[in-house]
Amino acid sequence: MTSTTREQTPVTVEGEGLEVRTQDIGGGMSVMFMRAAAGTDLGPALKGLPDDLCQCPHWGFLAKGRVRIRTKDGDEMYESGQAFYWGPGHAPSMVEDTEFVDFSPTEKVNEVVSHVKAQMG
Secondary structure, three states, rough: OOOOOOOOOOOEEEEOOEEEEEEEEOOOOEEEEEEEEOOOEHHHHHEOOOOEOOOOEEEEEHHHHEEEEEOOOEEEEEEEOOOOOOOHHHEEOOOOEEEEEEEEEEHHHHHHHHHHHHHHO
8 A cells, every 4th residue: 555645755747836746555556636727828848749738647636726638629717616527639728726636547648748847858
């Protein structure tokens, strides 16, 4: 059994109003704690991935804020207090200061985190 807190989870991406912490939690899954300022758009950091969208699925809980998720089929809005599933093919944009925790397949989330870090320089 594995557990972690936000504070115990290593920072994997930081800068431009964004803090991402990820850690393998077991069972082929990782936990991600994300904080992002209003106006943070991850779309530009996802350029170069298939369809320029995140291809990793995420299951999580939005603890604070509002997030617009762009997909090929249109936008969807998520608000504080909602549990969510974001399937492959999405790009989040923070409408308000946002905090969420999600669970994703470790291999897929590591690919996306590496790509985002490279794009951010």
